[in-house]
Amino acid sequence: MAGNRVICEINNVEYIDVRKAMCKGARTVEEVKALAGVCGTCQGCQAELGPILSSVCGCMGVSLQSVVDAVRSGADTVEKVGAVTGAGTGKDCGRCKVLVQNVIDLGR
Numbered sequence: 001m002a003g004n005r006v007i008c009e010i011n012n013v014e015y016i017d018v019r020k021a022m023c024k025g026a027r028t029v030e031e032v033k034a035l036a037g038v039c040g041t042c043q044g045c046q047a048e049l050g051p052i053l054s055s056v057c058g059c060m061g062v063s064l065q066s067v068v069d070a071v072r073s074g075a076d077t078v079e080k081v082g083a084v085t086g087a088g089t090g091k092d093c094g095r096c097k098v099l100v101q102n103v104i105d106l107g108r
Contacts, residue, residue: 008038023098059093060086067103
């Protein structure tokens with residue numbers, strides 16, 4: 001799990017704000033710009049947005065693509081996605097479950 005920290009140095013946007021935008025459906029830098037207010041160009045955005053956007057569960061090292069693939073293969077609940085990918089199944093893990101549900105809802 002990643003601790004909260006400033007990602008966008010220009011607009012002072014924190015990691016948790018980026019994750020909340022992802023839980024609302026943001027999957028690209030442009031979408032995170034619109035929902036979280038990152039600038040997309042500062043050193044923090046350049047270095048960190050890509051890895052954040054490609055990850056769902058940092059505790060278990062589960063990528064967004066793995067979750068999308070599981071959903072496309074029929075995993076239609078958070079529990080089923082967790083069984084297939086491990087997302088949200090570790091000790092003290094589970095903060096990603098809202099994001100997993102969003103992926104299920106949107107299919108992306």
